[in-house]
Amino acid sequence: MSLFTLSLALVFVGLAILLSSGLKLGLEKDMVIAVVRSAVQLLVIGYVLTFVFSSNSPFFTIVMVVLMIAVAAQNIVKRKYGFPKLGWRVVVTLFAIEAVSMLFLIGLNIIPPAPRYIIPFSGMIIGSSMIIASLLLNRLNAEIISRKAEINVVLSLGGTPKQAVHMILKDAVRASMIPSIDSAKTIGLVQLPGMMTGQIIAGADPVQAVRFQLIIVFSSLATAALTSIILGSLIYPALFNKHQQLSFKEY
Amino acid sequence: MSIEKLKTDIAIQFKQAGKCYVNGSEKQMVLQNITGDVPAGAVVTLVGPSGSGKSTLLSLCNLLLTPDEGEVRIEGKEVREWDVNKLRQHAALAFQTAPMIPGTVHDNLMLAARLHDISLQSPEELIQYVGLSKNILPRSAEELSGGQKQRVALARTLVNQSSILMLDEMTSALDPSAAKEIEELIIKIHKDEQKTILWVTHDLEQARRVGDYTWLLANGRLIEKAETHSFFHYPEKELTRRFLQGELAGGKDL
Numbered sequence: 001m002s003l004f005t006l007s008l009a010l011v012f013v014g015l016a017i018l019l020s021s022g023l024k025l026g027l028e029k030d031m032v033i034a035v036v037r038s039a040v041q042l043l044v045i046g047y048v049l050t051f052v053f054s055s056n057s058p059f060f061t062i063v064m065v066v067l068m069i070a071v072a073a074q075n076i077v078k079r080k081y082g083f084p085k086l087g088w089r090v091v092v093t094l095f096a097i098e099a100v101s102m103l104f105l106i107g108l109n110i111i112p113p114a115p116r117y118i119i120p121f122s123g124m125i126i127g128s129s130m131i132i133a134s135l136l137l138n139r140l141n142a143e144i145i146s147r148k149a150e151i152n153v154v155l156s157l158g159g160t161p162k163q164a165v166h167m168i169l170k171d172a173v174r175a176s177m178i179p180s181i182d183s184a185k186t187i188g189l190v191q192l193p194g195m196m197t198g199q200i201i202a203g204a205d206p207v208q209a210v211r212f213q214l215i216i217v218f219s220s221l222a223t224a225a226l227t228s229i230i231l232g233s234l235i236y237p238a239l240f241n242k243h244q245q246l247s248f249k250e251y
Numbered sequence: 252m253s254i255e256k257l258k259t260d261i262a263i264q265f266k267q268a269g270k271c272y273v274n275g276s277e278k279q280m281v282l283q284n285i286t287g288d289v290p291a292g293a294v295v296t297l298v299g300p301s302g303s304g305k306s307t308l309l310s311l312c313n314l315l316l317t318p319d320e321g322e323v324r325i326e327g328k329e330v331r332e333w334d335v336n337k338l339r340q341h342a343a344l345a346f347q348t349a350p351m352i353p354g355t356v357h358d359n360l361m362l363a364a365r366l367h368d369i370s371l372q373s374p375e376e377l378i379q380y381v382g383l384s385k386n387i388l389p390r391s392a393e394e395l396s397g398g399q400k401q402r403v404a405l406a407r408t409l410v411n412q413s414s415i416l417m418l419d420e421m422t423s424a425l426d427p428s429a430a431k432e433i434e435e436l437i438i439k440i441h442k443d444e445q446k447t448i449l450w451v452t453h454d455l456e457q458a459r460r461v462g463d464y465t466w467l468l469a470n471g472r473l474i475e476k477a478e479t480h481s482f483f484h485y486p487e488k489e490l491t492r493r494f495l496q497g498e499l500a501g502g503k504d505l
């Protein structure tokens with residue numbers, strides 16, 4: 001595909017911008033920014049990936065993965081939940097997820113240990129882990145605020161912090177996993193997943209593309225469970241001080 | 252009587268206790284220089300205008316809040332020296348709204364037993380002790396009436412067999428007859444189990460009826476503490492007289 005044909009796709013965006021200004025949605029500026037950013041980011045990534053794949057060095061692969069984790073963690077933490085010292089807990093969670101997934105995928109020979117596989121798979125795994133983590137934190141934040149009284153009842157009966165948040169943590173973990181489970185249930189029926197679509201367009205055998213997609217589905221289910229459980233158990237002790245009092249600031 | 256015995260005859264002891272809240276850059280003293288003893292086995296009724304710090308004072312006793320100044324001693328031992336889980340089993344706190352844990356009445360009743368891994372002989376007996384039918388056990392706790400919730404909340408604290416019971420406006424949200432029933436239940440518990448009770452109420456008649464001693468808290472300070480009879484009939488402080496005449500609405504005009 002030439003850059004010229006690619007730029008023809010911009011006509012679509014132009015249409016949306018016209019609509020936005022016609023209907024006075026006030027989104028024109030954001031749309032332009034989105035177009036420019038996505039174009040620049042993706043083109044840069046394209047060149048970077050070409051370089052990393054051709055260099056075939058583990059060093060650059062690791063740098064890429066660390067960068068992805070850093071950006072994902074940054075994305076989660078910037079939302080300012082009331083959780084103290086959230087940053088390192090998120091980073092540890094993402095590293096753990098990445099390590100476990102890669103050990104599993106490469107160790108069992110599901111994907112070959114090459115940058116061309118490791119980087120896209122890591123990207124998808126870290127990305128879905130990031131979404132799960134945000135869902136979990138969001139839910140936990142809301143639940144703690146609305147169920148403070150319940151937590152204090154358990155504490156006042158002499159329960160430990162762990163006992164006091166157990167139910168709430170369980171509900172939040174469940175809630176954060178439900179979207180992944182639901183989307184796995186309907187995958188392929190409503191919408192073809194992006195990666196599979198991409199492979200098919202690029203000329204891959206659809207069955208082969210489906211196999212890769214299934215790896216993604218299975219690992220995102222595992223990732224969802226792991227992310228919620230790891231992050232949840234890292235985070236709850238930070239909600240209490242040394243006197244076992246709920247010390248949670250609302251934002 | 253030995254010194255040890257004397258010491259433990261005081262169930263709760265406040266020594267220049269204070270608490271401040273930090274709101275952004277502002278620091279607000281909500282309790283200042285609280286000094287007073289709650290004798291073991293007594294009922295102390297704690298009254299005061301809304302916002303005067305009554306709930307905060309109760310939370311200091313089971314370390315749900317940490318004193319910022321002075322000390323709070325439970326049976327001679329400072330709250331921060333206690334094993335906190337033991338402290339809270341020892342000094343039970345019942346909240347104004349009687350929040351229920353999601354689940355059945357039975358789940359709520361068994362909560363303390365579950366937390367401490369003890370077996371509760373007979374939930375049926377316990378629920379009947381607080382004046383409810385055992386048919387209520389499998390019902391969802393959330394569907395109970397306010398008065399029923401208060402009964403379940405009381406029963407829930409009884410499982411720990413605490414020697415101190417702190418009650419935060421348990422009857423405020425109830426209609427007069429339900430309030431009276433809960434009051435009688437608490438008196439029964441006091442008689443049966445010889446508990447020390449620190450009882451926050453905004454119902455002055457109730458404070459007079461049930462108290463051995465009455466304390467007045469206003470604007471974070473302990474204004475007067477006296478035997479209940481003399482508190483109501485011969486108040487020493489001008490502020491107490493005004494409060495008893497219903498002139499101290501909020502805490503601001505002090």
Ligand SMILES: Nc1ncnc2c1ncn2[C@@H]1O[C@H](COP(=O)(O)OP(=O)(O)OP(=O)(O)O)[C@@H](O)[C@H]1O
Nearest residue numbers: 272273274281299300301302303304305306307308
């Ligand atoms: N978490 C908190 N943060 C900041 N200020 C608080 C907090 N909790 C209570 N306060 C303030 O502390 C003061 C005392 O509150 P407290 O709840 O102890 O009063 P109270 O006597 O129990 O009132 P009421 O009769 O209305 O229950 C009030 O001015 C209240 O606004």
Ligand SMILES: [Mg+2]
Nearest residue numbers: 305306307419
């Ligand atoms: Mg109160």
